[in-house]
Amino acid sequence: MTKLSAENRNILLKSIRNIPNFPEKEIIFKDITTLLNNPKAFDILMNHLESRYNSYNLDYVVGIDARGFIFGSVLADRLNVGFVPIRKNGKLPAETISEKYELEYGFDEVQIHTDAFCDKENPIVLLVDDLIATGGTAAAAELLINKAGANCIECCFVMELDSLKGRDKIKGEIYSVLNFS
Numbered sequence: 207m208t209k210l211s212a213e214n215r216n217i218l219l220k221s222i223r224n225i226p227n228f229p230e231k232e233i234i235f236k237d238i239t240t241l242l243n244n245p246k247a248f249d250i251l252m253n254h255l256e257s258r259y260n261s262y263n264l265d266y267v268v269g270i271d272a273r274g275f276i277f278g279s280v281l282a283d284r285l286n287v288g289f290v291p292i293r294k295n296g297k298l299p300a301e302t303i304s305e306k307y308e309l310e311y312g313f314d315e316v317q318i319h320t321d322a323f324c325d326k327e328n329p330i331v332l333l334v335d336d337l338i339a340t341g342g343t344a345a346a347a348e349l350l351i352n353k354a355g356a357n358c359i360e361c362c363f364v365m366e367l368d369s370l371k372g373r374d375k376i377k378g379e380i381y382s383v384l385n386f387s
């Protein structure tokens with residue numbers, strides 16, 4: 207794996223915009239639209255992820271609705287493996303498996319197609335999302351991957367909010383490119 211240089215880390219950090227009080231008061235939203243429309247930053251990120259995962263012999267990359275689709279599908283294409291979406295409830299058209307997870311108030315649900323991994327036996331899968339906060343979404347996605355018959359080898363995030371301790375909810379390995387306290 208090519209280590210992310212301090213210079214490249216800085217370019218990535220500068221490319222992400224903080225939006226205070228979105229979508230609710232007290233939340234500092236990490237806006238990656240400014241990373242996506244900065245070709246240098248986007249390329250640095252994807253080169254780094256490609257160099258980390260090209261020796262993992264992945265069968266699929268799974269991305270979480272919606273920003274995980276962007277990074278996950280570009281990575282899948284670079285690694286020449288299939289991309290599988292995990293979507294919010296009611297969006298996938300064929301037969302699905304669901305997993306509920308707790309939010310601050312109430313529940314949410316994510317789904318995967320039952321036959322998402324049926325091309326391969328015991329497939330090795332990487333889960334990708336833009337950010338891990340409390341970890342509820344990624345933990346549900348990790349469970350879904352395993353329920354659908356695949357082996358989730360690692361969960362990869364562009365950003366991790368360390369203080370929320372989301373990583374404690376994840377069963378397997380975790381890799382975050384950028385950590386925020």
Ligand code: AMP
Nearest residue numbers: 234235236337338339340341342343372
């Ligand atoms: P959680 O389930 O709490 O780990 O939340 C993770 C999901 O919510 C990810 O898909 C993120 O895109 C989104 N998210 C949570 N907090 C933030 C934040 N501060 N900035 C941007 N996205 C966030």
